[in-house]
Amino acid sequence: MMAPRLDNEFAREMEGFYVPWTGAKVPEPRLLRFNRALADELGLPSGFENREDAARLLAGMDSLEGTTPLAMVYAGHQFGQFSPQLGDGRALLIGETIDRDGRRRDLHLKGSGPTPFSRRGDGKAVLGPVLREYLIGEAMHALGIPTTRALAVVTTGETIYRDALLPGAVLTRVAASHLRVGTFEFFAACGDHARLKKLADYALRRHYPALATRDDRYLALLAAVVERQASLVAQWMLVGFVHGVMNTDNMTISGETIDYGPCAFMDRYNPETVFSSIDRQGRYAYGNQPRIAVWNLARFAESLLPLIAPDDPAKAVAPATELLDQFRSQYQRFWLAGMRAKLGLAREDEKDGALAGDMLAIMAQAGTDYTGFFRSLAGAVTGGGEAAIAALGGHGEARAWLLRWRERIAAESSAPGEIPARMNRINPLYIPRNHLVEAALDDAYSGNMETFDALLTALQSPFEARPGMEALTAPAPESCGPYRTFCGT
Numbered sequence: 001m002m003a004p005r006l007d008n009e010f011a012r013e014m015e016g017f018y019v020p021w022t023g024a025k026v027p028e029p030r031l032l033r034f035n036r037a038l039a040d041e042l043g044l045p046s047g048f049e050n051r052e053d054a055a056r057l058l059a060g061m062d063s064l065e066g067t068t069p070l071a072m073v074y075a076g077h078q079f080g081q082f083s084p085q086l087g088d089g090r091a092l093l094i095g096e097t098i099d100r101d102g103r104r105r106d107l108h109l110k111g112s113g114p115t116p117f118s119r120r121g122d123g124k125a126v127l128g129p130v131l132r133e134y135l136i137g138e139a140m141h142a143l144g145i146p147t148t149r150a151l152a153v154v155t156t157g158e159t160i161y162r163d164a165l166l167p168g169a170v171l172t173r174v175a176a177s178h179l180r181v182g183t184f185e186f187f188a189a190c191g192d193h194a195r196l197k198k199l200a201d202y203a204l205r206r207h208y209p210a211l212a213t214r215d216d217r218y219l220a221l222l223a224a225v226v227e228r229q230a231s232l233v234a235q236w237m238l239v240g241f242v243h244g245v246m247n248t249d250n251m252t253i254s255g256e257t258i259d260y261g262p263c264a265f266m267d268r269y270n271p272e273t274v275f276s277s278i279d280r281q282g283r284y285a286y287g288n289q290p291r292i293a294v295w296n297l298a299r300f301a302e303s304l305l306p307l308i309a310p311d312d313p314a315k316a317v318a319p320a321t322e323l324l325d326q327f328r329s330q331y332q333r334f335w336l337a338g339m340r341a342k343l344g345l346a347r348e349d350e351k352d353g354a355l356a357g358d359m360l361a362i363m364a365q366a367g368t369d370y371t372g373f374f375r376s377l378a379g380a381v382t383g384g385g386e387a388a389i390a391a392l393g394g395h396g397e398a399r400a401w402l403l404r405w406r407e408r409i410a411a412e413s414s415a416p417g418e419i420p421a422r423m424n425r426i427n428p429l430y431i432p433r434n435h436l437v438e439a440a441l442d443d444a445y446s447g448n449m450e451t452f453d454a455l456l457t458a459l460q461s462p463f464e465a466r467p468g469m470e471a472l473t474a475p476a477p478e479s480c481g482p483y484r485t486f487c488g489t
């Protein structure tokens, strides 16, 4: 049959962590996009998307056979302030699939209507932000970065008021799980240590099974999450990604990127880059992301203290702090390994960190297009390097840096002919550049999905140059001005 086999382990085992709930009825559910490649990976039967009730199911107004849709509870620090109760205010977990590789993955709807956690929100989502999450999630996935992904987009036939009247939509999101730092903060803040323990044991079983039976498993959980987040944020930094709203409720225990709201890719290199209109202090600026990750992990660590040392949580502070202190060096290690690869370096040299740091300083001065630069650098291995020098500002300092890099490349054991291909396999040509994403969403609002589909196709194979797609590689024209993203999602 065309019914996907879903499990509901979370619903079954984790009572007290959610409320059972169903989606709102919407007037005209219509399946706008379905990610068949992802559906295959999940083992969803072919033809599922052609079921007559597919749109109703993926809008959340009908429930799939055997599922118990639910809204999860969580808390979170938003822009540094604690909100004791957030939760799925416009989302539902419909169940889990076991994918082709045996991994349990959540199927989750975003925009499916109000829940007991909606506070003053309407429980809805609108088309633009839903398509944005689809594009950017797929782009991140194709770049090899752990992320939630979009399985489907349904338009609801409703008109939703944001800053304008906009068409409503529901996103089906796939995630390794929806356990967040904020989920732990909720039960820690309630002082419900029994549930906190149950949550930690569940997270261990689901994401870190090798640690689940250790005596020191809660400290091990902290160590594992710290390391995964160090790796994740390093990968964001290496591609120029700005998450934009790194609240603790938007940080997963699995180490996947989640909640594509006001996120965007940086074009001109500048560590102070902020896109979100609500981030007035630049708390979540590009260059602050590693620091904020540690801040969030400290909130996670605090939540775990009563589990790490149940008799006297104060005794857990020193070992937890020691683990948090390791974030910086782990992050540096992940980042430098990634940056070496971007620069075409397979060997390690102790001066590589300085070589990369000096490059970034020149880029910041010159306002270099971050993504484009590494592709021009690949051309400089055997060519004259004029494009790379121009990208760095064209001055003597830029030339001197390129000479240093050339000398370093000469010390590699690979044949020079192999290096550019190796670089172009990891330095993307196509990223979701802001003006392109906006154009795709504008056209989608006028009922034309061609721009979205063309951009999605490029983003799904980001390293491979394709004829006819040259326009997708260029930075935004100056006339676009500074880019702003809005949280009216």
Ligand code: AMP
Pocket: 086, 087, 088, 089, 090, 091, 117, 118, 119, 120, 121, 122, 123, 124, 125, 245, 249, 250, 259, 261, 489
């Ligand atoms: P986010 O900024 O998407 O991470 O959401 C933060 C919190 O606000 C979560 O608890 C969401 O469920 C809730 N939320 C965001 N938008 C809405 C909405 N339109 N209606 C109800 N709750 C919302």
Ligand code: MG
Pocket: 249, 250, 259
């Ligand atoms: Mg969120």
